[in-house]
Amino acid sequence: MFEPDGTPEPDPAELERIYRRAPVGALTVAGIATGLVFALWLAFYLIVFLPRGFLS
Amino acid sequence: MSLLGNRPLGGLATITVVVVGCFAFAIGFILLPAAEPQATLWERICRAAGSSTAIGANTGGAALPGFTSVVLPASAMTRGTPLQIGRGATLALRCTACHGAQGLSGANAPNLAGQYPEVIYKQLVDFKRGARSDAVMGALVAALTEKDMLDLAHYYAYLPRQESDQPLAAAPPLVRVGDPMRNIAPCASCHGSQDGKTGAPALEGEPQTYLRTQLTAFATGTRKNDPNAVMRGEVRRMTAAEIDGLARHYAGVSPENAAGAYP
């Protein structure tokens, strides 16, 4: 219900062109986001977990 | 044309899952326990599966004299039969001088009417075995059998309890919320009015002097028949004034009327 009224159907050729180069942007954004998530994990591991000692 | 579409995806997925599983089990059960020195492969696998034979830190030990040795039987926690209650009533004739004809004491002995049966049973056994000492009680319980003690417990549990009409919200903080940093639990979370704990007595209406004496005995360690030091731990860090306040509260004596002795 959110789409603006009368969104025109995209031109198939234009859509295909966008589709073919699309993942570049998604790869960048998803890559940065995922990288940050794993970086947070690594930061926790190094800064919080390791100095607090080990259980065995 | 889909690249995935050409492949038998189900088989591929199954193989992947099996491979991941094998790696996970190999690392978890063989490689990681290798950090434990001097273990054979089989011992490592058993250890990782939770086998405890490798630990062997079990040190023996037996309770020292003066500590309780009671394990509460299920028969002490159920409602008594009419036969038990009747027999208990006969036996209780010997107790009336201190504990009152209806289990409500006129002296400074505890009220027993409506007390939980397992509580009475446990204290009787502790008196009998010497984990709790009292000149009068020691002599009285000497002749009681296991069955006698159970029947007595069920008789007193059957008598109507004195109910408190004080709302919990008006009780002293130690009763409601305790003191976390001194590890003093709220009295109400074990001794009724909010929540109960097996083996913990109901305290409402007990004589003030009796309560103060017992709390002090727990605090100093002269009484130690509480299993795992459950009461000694709670009382150890209380001040004398706090003990006094608790005794007054449970005796039903309001602070404004503190001079009025029980009953």
Added chain:
Amino acid sequence: MIKARGLILAHFWTAFVLFFAALWLGEWQMLIRSPLHAWISIPEHYYRSVTAHGTVMAYVFPLLVAMGFGYAISELSLKQPLIGIRWAWAAYALVAAGALMAAGAVASGAASVLYTFYPPLIGSPFYYIGVVLVVVGSWMWVALMAVNLHRWRKTNPGKIVPLPMYANVAGAYLWAWTAVGAALEILLQILPVALGFKTTIDAGLARVLFSWTLHAIVYFWLMPAYIAFYVIVPRAIGGRLYSDVMARLSFALFLVFAMPIGIHHLFADPQVGSGFKYVHSVFTGMVVIPTLLTVFTICASVEIAARLRGGKGILGWVRALPWRNPAMLGLAFSFVMLGFGGAGGLINMSYQLDSTVHNTQWITGHFHLIFAGAVVIMYFVLAYDLWPHLTGRPLGQLDLIRAQLWLWLIGMLVMTIPWHLAGLLGMPRRMAYFDYSNPAIAPQAWTVTAAVIGGAMLVGSGALFIFILFRSYFGPRLSLSEYRFSAPVHVTAVPKALNGFAVWVALMIALTIANYGVPIAQLMFAKTNVPAVFYFNR
């Protein structure tokens, strides 16, 4: 127009009203344990409230949303009237009756055992029976989803199951098997004791069985949100779904990997060997993969929308996204919270790393970010999206909707990020009060105050949500075009395995047995029953 709209609206309204009530309980809990308030005079009231909050938020609310959404998906994507609508009403009645019964037991103070049950604590049997009724009702929904799909296949031989229904049925099957762990715990362990047939119970076994449910239920909560990511958002922002097949694969992988990982909740427990703990850690890692696939596919889908709107550059396209569109806002907020929550989740599941945060306020922060944040904000979005098709009336101005979503995001972050920090400082979960005068606890006090503020924003956002939905009834009647789900850029061939569930359900059951069989069997034969501790006012 949806035919079963009365049924769906009943589910949604019940869900949202209960949700709003439980939201208030949550805020009250934060307030009374904060330094802004004196210690609660009767702590049992706090735990009563936590039990109610958890039971509604973890069981009843997401179940009702998933059920209502499932019925809508079945009608809209299969384009056939819902089969078994009487059964659906019966299922609704069971869930509602169960919820009422459980609520009664909790409200009376006879079941303050928390929604995670915690045997050997035993509460009123009515609480557990209520929960069982809720689960039985939900299983009827699972059966109805299967029946509707089966009928569609008969009338449409050889055709590919529409993605929304595929995902929906995956979620239903996931739930059916997820609930088995807790059902076994309640039926075989807890109820016989609560009803007085037994006096002892194995607390360790109960925890293992509950862990079976406890983590997979999170993926069941996620399902409606993920379905909305794939089949609502790309359409709502004028884009295309990047890959239909990858979407199916993600849902199939959730089905496989959601279950055999629950022992990562028991890393600190003494009744499971470390080998199984590591295996569950690895498989928890595997369940990260469908989420990462989803993040990429959805990013690519919205990128298409942005470029269709003239977006340029490697990152510049992000600015061309329709940021005033509530579906876009909801998605972005959901991803932000999924990111923070996901990082915390990776830490929790990492075998040894869990010991730093286990059972601290960190964990509470984590699952509020993931569920109450990333997932529930998508519940809002999917409800908004379906609403006009259910009521036949518009939602009115989008400004309020945007405000509602913003408030939810900010409130959730203000509440949960301090909770994570409090956990690192060693603040344990589930305390009714703290002695902030102690110098070791004083540094944590501000985090609880922050939670009160964040919680107030969440209550405000919840109130706005209810208001927006309610106000729509006073709008003019709409004549709506047919409801559509997102279309993929390309309709590709779907591998046979991804048009059905046989392989995935088989793998799900096999992996559960492989990863849980021995830990459960070990404890069934161990002599570790302990006396039940009855939680009743005596």
Added chain:
Amino acid sequence: MNAATPDAGGAEADVAERRWAMVSTGLVVALLGVIAFTGLHWASMPLSAIEPIDPTTLHISGEFVEQNLGAQLRPDGSVIVRLIAQQYAFNPQCIEIPVNTKITFRGTSADVVHGFLVTGTNANAMLVPGYITTFSTQFSHLGDHLMPCHEYCGTGHAAMWAHVRVVPSKEFERNILGNEGGHCD
């Protein structure tokens, strides 16, 4: 979208998704690798032994009778700490241990499920009635730590806080010999 016939396109998405899937899997495998390395290199892993124990007889016989609770020095110089959790207190309520020494905790519950953590450290475990919890660790910082129960154990849960006091080894040995060691109740 449903039931449409496949068109000719769509291969690009597959390639991109497969690459992304490989990168994702690589990240997860790396993370699991770090965990395995941590386990191997520092012998660090969650507790493993399943040791049953009867919670109703803890106070009568076995290693958890009262005089055994608290810290004890072992012949190899390490320290063993035995503790019981019950509604609503730990026993001992204050544990004294030496710094930079291997400490083996052995604990169990006398009634319901409890748990404990020592603030600022990784010492963190559940105490489940019917089972003994065992793990070893070291404390590198002198001073007092809080040790709350971190699992809901009933209405008195919020008052269940114990203390851990980490002292220099000399002081610990002196207290142990003076028969005051092991706990600071």
